[in-house]
Amino acid sequence: MNDTLNLLARRRSAPPPIMKGPAPTRDEVAQMLAIAARVPDHGKLAPWRFIVFEGEARARAGALCAEVFRAQNPQAGEERLAAEQARFSRAPLVVAVVSRAAPHVKIPLWEQEMSAGAVCMNLTVAAVAMGYRTAWLTEWIAYDRDMLDRLGLEAHEKIAGYIHIGRVEGEIEDRARPDVAALTQWF
Numbered sequence: 520m521n522d523t524l525n526l527l528a529r530r531r532s533a534p535p536p537i538m539k540g541p542a543p544t545r546d547e548v549a550q551m552l553a554i555a556a557r558v559p560d561h562g563k564l565a566p567w568r569f570i571v572f573e574g575e576a577r578a579r580a581g582a583l584c585a586e587v588f589r590a591q592n593p594q595a596g597e598e599r600l601a602a603e604q605a606r607f608s609r610a611p612l613v614v615a616v617v618s619r620a621a622p623h624v625k626i627p628l629w630e631q632e633m634s635a636g637a638v639c640m641n642l643t644v645a646a647v648a649m650g651y652r653t654a655w656l657t658e659w660i661a662y663d664r665d666m667l668d669r670l671g672l673e674a675h676e677k678i679a680g681y682i683h684i685g686r687v688e689g690e691i692e693d694r695a696r697p698d699v700a701a702l703t704q705w706f
């Protein structure tokens with residue numbers, strides 16, 4: 520297998536809590552995002568955008584998580600609030616891929632949203648090819664309107680994924696993979 524196939528055949532996610540720095544450099548991030556944006560995109564709409572959380576910005580975003588969580592769960596204990604404060608700090612870098620899909624005369628919403636999924640996967644593969652490990656997460660912060668407002672998402676925008684990126688030493692045990700033959704029909 521060549522390097523590309525080998526990467527794709529072996530890639531697997533890593534849990535953010537075991538991710539270490541250093542974070543990708545600004546140049547590396549720019550390269551990752553350029554590759555991430557190179558996806559099939561019916562109508563050339565670029566129906567997605569990025570929000571990058573790095574360094575102290577992760578703590579600022581975490582403070583928003585804790586604030587929203589506390590407002591909605593007044594009984595929340597200090598431990599839970601500390602976990603919310605740390606939500607964006609588990610990995611050295613988090614990139615939110617935001618779907619900007621909107622009604623269009625020709626291009627269905629579904630196709631625009633799938634393009635955002637492709638962006639997430641391209642970003643994942645680019646980061647892994649650069650020596651990092653990743654986790655594509657959504658969690659409650661992808662669906663809570665108060666949180667999305669605080670992150671500056673417009674009403675029609677959605678989080679396709681928070682791609683967590685960092686360094687992990689050693690191998691990570693794989694998960695069971697689907698039986699592809701059982702899922703494949705040769706028509």
Ligand SMILES: Cc1cc2nc3c(=O)[nH]c(=O)nc-3n(C[C@H](O)[C@H](O)[C@H](O)COP(=O)(O)O)c2cc1C
Nearest residue numbers: 530531532533653654655656657658659679680694
């Ligand atoms: C859109 C999307 C959202 C996901 N959100 C979560 C999540 O919030 N929490 C989680 O543990 N896994 C989540 N996952 C699953 C992981 O990203 C990942 O697929 C899985 O942990 C292992 O798969 P892999 O090793 O092939 O990457 C999500 C996957 C997708 C596609």
